[in-house]
Amino acid sequence: MTLQQSAETIVNAKEVTTPGASSFRSRHPETQALHGGSFRYDPATGAVAVPIYQTTSFQLPGTEGADKLFALEAAGHLYTRVSNPTQDAFEQRLAELEGGAAALAVSSGQAASAFAILNLARAGDNIVSSAGLYGGTWALFAATLKSFGIETRFVDAADPEAFARATDDRTRAYYAESLPNPKLEVFPIGEVAAIGRRFGIPLIVDNTAAPLIIRPLEHGAAVVVYSATKYIGGHGTSIGGAIVDSGTFPWRDLAERQPALNEPDPSYQGKTWIEKADAIGFHPYILRARAVLLRDIGAAISPQNAFQLIQGIETLPLRLRQHTENAIKVADYLNNHPKVANVIFPKFQEGEARRRADTYFKPGTYGALVGFELKGGREAGRRFIDALKLFYHLANIGDARSLAIHPSTTTHSQLSIEDQLATGVTPGYVRLSIGIEHPDDLISDLSQAIETA
Numbered sequence: 352m353t354l355q356q357s358a359e360t361i362v363n364a365k366e367v368t369t370p371g372a373s374s375f376r377s378r379h380p381e382t383q384a385l386h387g388g389s390f391r392y393d394p395a396t397g398a399v400a401v402p403i404y405q406t407t408s409f410q411l412p413g414t415e416g417a418d419k420l421f422a423l424e425a426a427g428h429l430y431t432r433v434s435n436p437t438q439d440a441f442e443q444r445l446a447e448l449e450g451g452a453a454a455l456a457v458s459s460g461q462a463a464s465a466f467a468i469l470n471l472a473r474a475g476d477n478i479v480s481s482a483g484l485y486g487g488t489w490a491l492f493a494a495t496l497k498s499f500g501i502e503t504r505f506v507d508a509a510d511p512e513a514f515a516r517a518t519d520d521r522t523r524a525y526y527a528e529s530l531p532n533p534k535l536e537v538f539p540i541g542e543v544a545a546i547g548r549r550f551g552i553p554l555i556v557d558n559t560a561a562p563l564i565i566r567p568l569e570h571g572a573a574v575v576v577y578s579a580t581k582y583i584g585g586h587g588t589s590i591g592g593a594i595v596d597s598g599t600f601p602w603r604d605l606a607e608r609q610p611a612l613n614e615p616d617p618s619y620q621g622k623t624w625i626e627k628a629d630a631i632g633f634h635p636y637i638l639r640a641r642a643v644l645l646r647d648i649g650a651a652i653s654p655q656n657a658f659q660l661i662q663g664i665e666t667l668p669l670r671l672r673q674h675t676e677n678a679i680k681v682a683d684y685l686n687n688h689p690k691v692a693n694v695i696f697p698k699f700q701e702g703e704a705r706r707r708a709d710t711y712f713k714p715g716t717y718g719a720l721v722g723f724e725l726k727g728g729r730e731a732g733r734r735f736i737d738a739l740k741l742f743y744h745l746a747n748i749g750d751a752r753s754l755a756i757h758p759s760t761t762t763h764s765q766l767s768i769e770d771q772l773a774t775g776v777t778p779g780y781v782r783l784s785i786g787i788e789h790p791d792d793l794i795s796d797l798s799q800a801i802e803t804a
């Protein structure tokens with residue numbers, strides 16, 4: 352159920368929810384990507400593409416209705432920092448595709464991770480996080496949240512019980528990436544989600560690198576976060592992020608473990624977020640993130656970017672199919688190349704890492720990130736990057752175009768060689784984000800660059 356659908360409608364702003372729109376929740380992802388959510392067409396104009404509601408503010412109803420809107424006793428759009436119909440259509444589409452109950456769109460993936468934690472943890476609290484993290488998230492947790500008084504306890508995901516050992520009375524959340532690079536070892540989602548549920552602690556999974564092909568909510572994760580900048584947008588045009596709530600985590604039964612949702616909030620009439628959400632039949636975690644964090648921190652996504660991300664979602668299942676098929680072809684090619692020392696790709700993993708890949712990936716997929724090491728080491732890695740003609744050399748993933756980077760001399764260059772090795776970055780390691788071009792053209796570009804290196 353969405354905020355729009357949940358309350359008595361006194362919305363004066365243009366209503367994007369088409370009356371009588373049917374639910375597509377039981378349909379396939381390809382269908383949900385195009386039809387998910389309650390938007391079917393714009394009732395005012397009949398427009399089928401979601402309009403860009405490029406407005407800061409929405410005309411209020413009479414003073415009594417305005418009171419109710421501001422008190423969150425009724426649903427409606429007031430101001431685009433907090434909600435907007437284009438954002439709402441994006442949120443609903445993504446929530447449905449992810450199998451979640453509700454979503455919040457924000458201005459970037461970084462804002463999504465920060466909000467996911469700040470919505471639960473306060474000064475003096477802690478979270479337990481897998482150490483396999485994107486560098487920006489690592490910095491957010493290790494430095495910025497620390498300066499807010501929120502401690503992050505980093506653990507090795509190879510040992511799920513490490514999450515339990517690091518937990519104490521002030522632990523509010525577990526955090527992990529489903530497919531962290533450079534090691535590309537799938538996180539044990541079900542194992543750690545089960546530990547968390549024992550303690551009343553939600554597992555928050557950053558699924559940026561594996562939308563649709565890893566489905567964290569189906570394995571017990573409570574919340575999924577995305578950098579929508581990557582595969583969801585898919586075209587390298589727009590920065591955005593999102594938080595999806597499963598709707599299955601028992602926030603209301605965890606008064607001591609989850610005080611942010613269960614204690615009265617003086618900034619909202621002294622009510623708890625569980626009470627506020629129940630009053631309008633909505634989900635407390637997403638409601639608080641919107642009403643408190645977007646209000647106070649303001650990392651709102653623009654309607655224009657929300658629109659771009661909707662365009663991305665519509666072809667996400669189709670693109671992921673091509674991304675993942677191409678990645679297998681590229682990885683197989685590299686794995687058989689005499690100048691390649693090592694290929695890092697879930698298909699070639701063994702033991703527990705392989706078991707997790709088989710458990711959590713959609714059958715026949717291994718993601719679209721491929722790491723490899725040339726026998727010539729660091730210098731060969733550099734020469735290889737400089738020789739590429741089709742692959743772009745840039746620090747991003749998930750673009751429709753193929754991308755390459757040499758982490759040791761770029762993204763990880765500030766780390767000592769020992770620290771680089773600890774994160775899995777060896778001197779000759781090259782990371783590829785495989786796009787949706789024809790695989791023969793990708794292999795031909797890699798072939799000529801490897802010969803040059």
Ligand code: PLP
Pocket residue numbers: 459460461462485487488528557559560577578579580590591592747748
């Ligand atoms: N999470 C992961 C796994 C990422 O790779 C990134 C960015 O590279 C982010 C989060 C941050 O996303 P954004 O750049 O949209 O803020």
